[in-house]
Amino acid sequence: MKEILWHGRGGQGVVVAAQILAEAAYLAGFKGVTSAPAFGPERRGSPVTASSRIAGEPVRTFSQIEQADVAIVLDDSLFKVVDILNRLKKEGIIIINTAAQPDQVGIEGCFEVATVDAVGIALKHHLIREGAPVFNTTILGAFARATGLVSLEHIERALEGKISRDAVARNFSTVKDAYEHTVLRQKAQS
Amino acid sequence: MSKVRIMTGNQAAAVGATLSGVQVVAAYPITPQSQLAEIMSQQIEGGKLKAEYVRVESEHSAMTVCISASTVGARVFTATSANGLLYMHEQLHWAAGARLPIVMCCVNRGVGAPWTIFNDQQDSLSQRDTGWLQIYCRNNQEILDTVIQAYRIAEKVYVPVMVCFDGFVLSHTMMPVYIPDAGAVRKFLPPYKPHTILSPEDPRNINPVLFPGRRENTEGVLCDGYMEMRYKLFAALDGARDVIIETDEAFAEAFGRRHGGMLWEYLTEDADVILTGIGSIASEATVAADLLREEGVKAGVVGIRVFRPFPKEDVRRALRKARAVVTFEKAVSYGYEGGLCSDLKAALYGTEVKAAVHGCIAGLGGRDVKARELAEAVKASLADIDDGRTEKTLWLNCFTG
Numbered sequence: 241m242k243e244i245l246w247h248g249r250g251g252q253g254v255v256v257a258a259q260i261l262a263e264a265a266y267l268a269g270f271k272g273v274t275s276a277p278a279f280g281p282e283r284r285g286s287p288v289t290a291s292s293r294i295a296g297e298p299v300r301t302f303s304q305i306e307q308a309d310v311a312i313v314l315d316d317s318l319f320k321v322v323d324i325l326n327r328l329k330k331e332g333i334i335i336i337n338t339a340a341q342p343d344q345v346g347i348e349g350c351f352e353v354a355t356v357d358a359v360g361i362a363l364k365h366h367l368i369r370e371g372a373p374v375f376n377t378t379i380l381g382a383f384a385r386a387t388g389l390v391s392l393e394h395i396e397r398a399l400e401g402k403i404s405r406d407a408v409a410r411n412f413s414t415v416k417d418a419y420e421h422t423v424l425r426q427k428a429q430s
Numbered sequence: 431m432s433k434v435r436i437m438t439g440n441q442a443a444a445v446g447a448t449l450s451g452v453q454v455v456a457a458y459p460i461t462p463q464s465q466l467a468e469i470m471s472q473q474i475e476g477g478k479l480k481a482e483y484v485r486v487e488s489e490h491s492a493m494t495v496c497i498s499a500s501t502v503g504a505r506v507f508t509a510t511s512a513n514g515l516l517y518m519h520e521q522l523h524w525a526a527g528a529r530l531p532i533v534m535c536c537v538n539r540g541v542g543a544p545w546t547i548f549n550d551q552q553d554s555l556s557q558r559d560t561g562w563l564q565i566y567c568r569n570n571q572e573i574l575d576t577v578i579q580a581y582r583i584a585e586k587v588y589v590p591v592m593v594c595f596d597g598f599v600l601s602h603t604m605m606p607v608y609i610p611d612a613g614a615v616r617k618f619l620p621p622y623k624p625h626t627i628l629s630p631e632d633p634r635n636i637n638p639v640l641f642p643g644r645r646e647n648t649e650g651v652l653c654d655g656y657m658e659m660r661y662k663l664f665a666a667l668d669g670a671r672d673v674i675i676e677t678d679e680a681f682a683e684a685f686g687r688r689h690g691g692m693l694w695e696y697l698t699e700d701a702d703v704i705l706t707g708i709g710s711i712a713s714e715a716t717v718a719a720d721l722l723r724e725e726g727v728k729a730g731v732v733g734i735r736v737f738r739p740f741p742k743e744d745v746r747r748a749l750r751k752a753r754a755v756v757t758f759e760k761a762v763s764y765g766y767e768g769g770l771c772s773d774l775k776a777a778l779y780g781t782e783v784k785a786a787v788h789g790c791i792a793g794l795g796g797r798d799v800k801a802r803e804l805a806e807a808v809k810a811s812l813a814d815i816d817d818g819r820t821e822k823t824l825w826l827n828c829f830t831g
Contacts, residue, residue, distance in 0.1 A: 262604055262605075263436050298605075300717055302603060
């Protein structure tokens with residue numbers, strides 16, 4: 241079973257992205273998928289998390305993830321306020337939305353680091369809503385690239401189940417772009 | 431054709447109620463039930479479900495609307511949580527006493543004071559003696575399927591059914607759920623045909639004040655007194671076991687899924703110690719049993735699906751070979767112990783089953799319950815039992831001074 245923790249801020253679409261990932265993973269053949277927001281009230285702009293589990297068999301555990309296999313960080317300002325690495329397994333994968341390269345984000349230890357400029361990609365494709373770039377779906381491209389757990393095709397089909405055809409095309413173009421422009425740093429420092 | 435959708439527990443409950451062809455819904459929103467009430471409202475207002483959604487100002491009124499609509503022959507649905515359920519308390523007794531086949535989801539949440547919006551089961555378990563049948567779900571598939579089963583059970587035994595599932599833990603967690611074909615559901619659950627419909631064309635006086643003794647009515651028929659009416663409700667719940675099991679079997683035949691009838695078992699066949707619980711905590715316990723077996727402890731799980739009527743024959747059979755039982759409960763009877771622990775011990779008293787039973791209170795107000803913590807508690811209990819300590823109530827992962 242792979243456990244994934246999403247870190248973002250209220251309003252960035254963390255919960256929806258976790259849902260689309262669950263759909264994509266199910267389409268990829270994983271019988272056990274769960275996706276949940278951190279339980280409780282939510283506020284726009286405050287740090288929020290969501291969690292996903294992906295397994296071959298139906299998931300029987302619903303307790304909170306202690307140490308994830310994969311961390312997805314939608315907002316790199318969270319590193320200052322949330323101890324993200326503390327909840328990531330040693331040798332785990334961390335995917336960060338940032339214009340910086342993996343070696344520039346200051347992550348020590350034996351983590352696999354993947355960076356993608358999801359905001360830049362969303363802006364390039366004019367994926368903007370209420371004046372702000374939409375990049376929660378974009379980052380799924382980086383997830384596919386960094387983990388290999390789901391393919392681009394699965395993400396596209398999962399999007400089709402959630403949003404309109406026109407929106408699928410616009411979102412998916414950013415997913416593909418993110419897949420192609422994700423920069424990976426293997427566990428070089430282990 | 432059945433199809434799979436990834437959905438929350440609240441969505442699964444709403445699909446179950448919609449497929450059951452409910453005709454009247456009255457609900458008042460409360461966390462974590464709100465999404466369920468919202469979906470039912472959307473389904474009805476959007477014309478996808480031909481039913482009436484009655485807006486009410488409280489849970490007490492929601493249940494009153496359900497009682498009234500059920501009395502005139504409608505299939506009705508409502509849902510609530512925590513203090514909302516407690517506000518219904520008076521009407522819960524009425525619904526059961528009036529023998530109305532109402533189905534309600536209780537999205538389990540801890541009770542205030544102090545306030546919590548998070549999960550435990552103090553709300554529904556404290557309503558144990560209202561005369562409602564209570565079924566608990568361990569995942570979202572069970573929620574959908576159990577709502578459908580609940581109508582068939584309720585309309586056979588004329589007892590209202592509470593379908594309970596853990597707030598947030600299931601209500602807000604998405605997972606794959608098979609949606610049964612609507613036609614197949616209609617076949618499994620035909621439209622409700624009440625034995626008595628209250629209408630102006632056929633006026634009746636129902637639930638009048640009764641006297642202690644039996645009494646002849648104006649037509650000379652000897653009628654039940656209050657106590658006979660109460661006995662009939664007791665007998666209806668006592669006899670519901672067969673209907674619950676038959677319904678789960680018929681469901682399995684129609685849809686290929688069974689949920690255990692009164693209870694479900696995991697690796698109990700050779701189990702030395704059995705973990706037991708109600709709802710999602712019992713699912714977590716199956717992971718704990720796996721961990722214990724990796725360490726050489728023969729552990730199994732009994733998930734209590736139906737709490738009322740209590741599955742007394744079923745637990746006696748499931749626990750017959752165990753040396754020890756540890757109950758994990760998200761509720762407590764203040765001044766004693768967990769209610770499940772008490773009921774379980776009472777069911778085993780005087781029988782061949784000699785297992786020591788330890789009680790564990792866990793996860794109150796949403797405190798996370800992890801499989802490894804359950805496994806540790808079981809190992810500690812086994813050591814205590816080996817030392818001759820047959821009775822114990824532990825507050826799991828709780829600072830007790």
